[in-house]
Each structure stands twice: as C-alpha cells, then as structure tokens.
C-alpha cells in the first residue's frame with residue numbers, strides 16, 4: 001500500500017527530528033500533499049492512526065494540506081492550475097502546459113511539540 005510506506009517513512013523522519021531537537025511530546029504534524037502524488041488524504045490519516053496507535057505517536061494530529069497541481073504554460077510562462085487527466089490549456093493564451101510546477105510533493109511542513 002502506497003500510503004503505508006509514506007506514513008512509515010514520515011514517522012521515522014519525524015522521530016529523527018524530535019531526537020535532534022530534543023523535543024518532548026508531539027501534538028501535531030502538518031504535512032503538504034500534492035494532488036499529483038496520488039495520495040488519498042483519508043487513507044493517509046487512517047494509516048497514520050494505525051501506525052501511531054500504541055506508540056508515543058498515539059493521539060498526534062495529522063494536519064493534511066492538499067496542494068493543487070500547477071503547470072506552467074510553454075508559451076507565455078503563466079502558471080495555472082491543472083486538472084488531472086484532462087487536457088489543461090493556459091487560460092491566458094491557450095498554450096500547452098509544459099511540466100508541473102507543484103503538486104507532486106509530500107512534505108512535512110511543521111511539527112508542533114510541547
């Protein structure tokens with residue numbers, strides 16, 4: 001399962017950070033998930049709760065921010081939001097989108113500790 005491996009690696013990154021900063025109890029993890037990463041926020045949350053249960057991560061809130069997919073016009077360089085699986089054209093000049101600017105990321109934005 002895609003989400004499970006993401007959650008597992010996310011938890012280990014969070015743990016490393018907590019050790020490095022000598023953080024105490026974790027309250028909240030804020031992450032950013034791009035629409036392109038094909039991650040279901042609900043599945044991610046479910047996996048996190050399953051992994052965190054019974055550990056020191058139990059009860060930690062997973063705050064998921066979804067990031068739309070942005071592309072950049074090949075012609076006029078305007079950045080605009082792409083619709084997945086549809087042929088998205090530049091709203092300014094009708095040009096083709098040349099690659100993704102954002103939307104494939106999965107980042108840990110912040111951690112809230114006591």
Ligand SMILES: [Zn+2]
Pocket residue numbers: 073074075076077078090091092093094095
């Ligand atoms: Zn354009």
